[in-house]
Amino acid sequence: MMLISRLALAVLSVLALARILPGYVGQVFPKDYETVLIAYGADPQRLIFKHYRSGKWSYSDDGGNSLTEDEVRTALPFAHFRELERLGRLPGEVAGWPFDPEAVARYGTRMRLTPRQLDKPDFSLYTLMESEPGATGLQVPPDMFRMTERIEFIDAASNRIDEAKSQRYNRALAEAGFTHPARLAGDNPSTQKNYDNGVLLVDAEWRVFHLWQVGGEPRVARTDTVLPPSALAIRVLQHPGREYHGIVTLPDQLLFLDWEQHAPHRLPLDGHLPAVESLSVEETPLSWEFSHTRNETGTRKFVLTDRQLAPLLRHTWHEGDTDAGKRAMRAKAMGFLFPFKLEFHIDERTQHSLYFSTFGAPWWVTMAGIASALCASILWCLRRHGRLPHGLDLLFVLLTGWLGAITLAVLGPLMRSHPGLPAWRNTSPMQP
Amino acid sequence: MKNTHASMAVRGLLYKEWIKLRYLGLLPFALLLIALGDSFYDMHGLKSANGGQALWHAVIFRSHMPFEPMRYLPLSSGIWLAAVQFAPECLNRRLRLFFHLPVDEHKALCLILGLGAGLLSALTGGLCLAQAALISLFMPVEAARLSILALTPWCLAGFVAYAVTALIFIETSPVRRLWHAGIGAVFVLALTDARGYGSHVDGLPWFGLIAALWFAAIGNVLERAKRGGGS
Incomplete structure (x- = not known):
């Protein structure tokens, strides 16, 4: 039990060091990379x-x-x-x-799609505005709806389900052939737009439906578009040009749903992965411009298409040799010192979790760093305790490099290699 | 006879914990009541002044947290409870007495930690349930569910802070005390610094495991204190 207890504290220490030290050491290296x-x-x-x-x-x-x-x-x-x-x-x-x-x-749409939009936790409550608001203009609706085994509108003033409205919309969805529960829903709650384009819903059979509120009554469009079960998100678009109703995110591609029939049109991007890359979209009256990049890779891919999304020009930008050299040097130095780093929060995710990553250093650099940590650990143990470290201590340093070596230097060995010596002696590492 | 002695010792330990916690252990619960009242009046005030729509939009689209003052309540409660329980045991080298009890010191430690963690569980459980119930008065159940998920990492920070504080009190080396405090601060900050609802949903099992590891780590520090204490 004591070994488990010691390991627990050592592992916690290594995790914390892997979170702190790479950040501080990384400050030494210049970060003036060109974007x-x-x-x-x-x-x-x-x-x-x-x-x-x-x-x-x-x-x-x-x-x-x-x-x-x-x-x-x-x-x-x-x-x-x-x-x-x-x-x-x-x-x-x-x-x-x-x-x-x-x-x-x-025809001047500008959009930015980021991986953070895909894992953002939401309330699963959606807004449906009046699509023909008349003189009053677009207003925040007095209710929101949820999609469970049916559609339920909840009134904000009373915090109760509006049964009459819910039944009207359920009937309309049922008549259009909607199968509950909904897989995906995409709304746009902003009132700062030219018009309201309702809500895009994907039913249990992955068919896309479009729901509007017109004059207080439901209007549902059943489309012929059936998405693959891997679809990650659907967003409704309200662009002034009214050429596309929405955008669908799949693990390896993006689809525009056209205005006439909600038919999917694949964006001609080169190896775009929406879960890790951000995408900028710019529209002009003559063309569409798409550009996507991933954090800290030093590359950006650009695609120019005509108005019908047929590619006209492709270009991949790579950072200069100077920046690439600086990046490689940083990777080698950090890879030598730390076999891995831990982050609780990364740019591509809204979720705070334990994200482990390496620095992209060549394998031999990392191995050299671990070997140096092992030597330092052995020398420290000989000088401090007058003996060689236990095999478990060496294994710990082998797996964690300098992070483990520093931990054991402060906390003491995990196991005593000589039965006469106590493990984790109660002496400060600062004492001789 | 030995069992009787041990049983008496356990009852003695329980009585000692009761004496330590009977008044001071209530302070976090008093703060909880104040924080819940603040949360209720935050939502009630927003709804009264601007309508239910305004409250919903503030919470759903602007990530307004009516329970924001509770962010550091479990954390400070964890530190407070551990200090109340362990300061009298550890200050002025009194920890040596702990090793002369007629009950195994690790069992005694588990008993003390169990009581403290139980009290903290009651506090955090009450916090989550009461806050979810309050939110349900004004908003749909989805908001109550997500508010519990927003409170859970703060509650876990309370457990980490409790275990780290206990560890710092039991530890005898000043350098290692600083080390434990620094390492603990990394995890506590990771659990409390996020803004917005549901930001730790994916990581909660991992952070739960980390909190459990902190409790597991206390035993060997006590063992080391025993060896260093010349028992």
Whole structure:
């Protein structure tokens, strides 16, 4: 029992060190890596790179030419049309398309999809607004609904189920062929939008349904779209252009649901994994631009498509050799000192848990670090206790490297190698 | 005869714990009542002033926590209860007396820890149930469920803090006391620093295991204190 107790404290110590030490040691290494945003300039046709490093922006094109901020504004008239309008420098046409600020605003969707949106815990309560609100405009509804074995509207004022409304909506869903319980639901509770596009529901058979409230009454659209059971999320879109109703997230791809028939259209992304990569979507009247990246990888993938999502151009940006070298050096040094690190919270997740990871160092660097920790542990034991460490202590250091060696130096050995010596002697490590 | 002695010793230990906890052990429960009252009036005030919609939207879309003042209640209660139980046993080298009881010191330690953890369980259980009941008065059951999940890591922080405080009192080396405090702070901060509902749902089993490990770790420190104490 005592061994288990000692192991418990040693394991807790290693976990805490794996949480603290890599963070502090990592501060030694510079973090001024370059990040980049990519956009497409339609006239003349070229990629524009917005480089960010150490709090400063710089700009260039795919020919390697440096650009000023003003030149970027001119090269990307769709993204900067408000500024150009203020300056009185709106172009007459772009790539043969007569420039229309109203159309640019209508087809100027910008979205950012992040992995954090997928694991965010929710209340499983959804809002359904009045889709034809008339003169009053969009308002926060007085109730919310839940999807269980039926749809239930709960009135916020009384905190009671509105049976009459629930029955009306249940009837409408049943008539449309909806099978409970719902697998997924996607609403948009914001009132800061041009119109309300209701709620997208996925029934027990993974068929997509669209529910609106029109004049207080339910309107349900049963679609022919049946999602695979691996679908992770569905979101309703309310873009001014009214080309797509929603977006569906699958483990390895994203689908737009079109306006006419809710038919799925796969986004032509290169190996995008929504659970670990963030995606930026920018729409212009001429094209769609998609760009996705993963934290601390030094790469970004860009895809330009036409309005029908057919790919026109693909580009992968890699960070420069200097940054890659700095990243590799940091990985080697950290990998030598620590075989792993522990984080309770990572950028890609909303959930606080135990996230173990390595530093991406070559295996021989990690092994060299562990070997040095073993040597240090043996020397410490010989000097401090006048004997070799027990096999269990060596195994512990073998598995945990310097983290385990430091722990045993402070707490004492897990096992005594000589029966005459007490394990975990009651002496401070600072004493001789 | 030996059993009778042991039984008397256990009853003596229980009586000693009763004397230590009968007044001071009630303080966390008094604070709990105040915090529950604060939570009720927070929700009631928001609903009275702006309607049920405003309360729902504050909670669901802006992650407003009416029970925010309870964030550090289990944590401080854990430290307080451990201090009340172990300070009289450990200060001024009185821990040596602990090893001369007619009952095994590890059983005695388990008894003391069991009482403290039981009291903390009653406090945290009462906190979760009472808060869920309060939220259910104003909001759907989904909100009550998620509020329990938001409170659970704070409650676990209370158990970690209790075990770490006990460990610090039993430990005889100042360096190791600092070590235990630092290591414990890492886990306590991990459990209490999150904002928003349900942020620890996936990690709760792991953090529960960590809390259990802290309790398991106390035994060997007592054993070491016994050896160092020259018993």
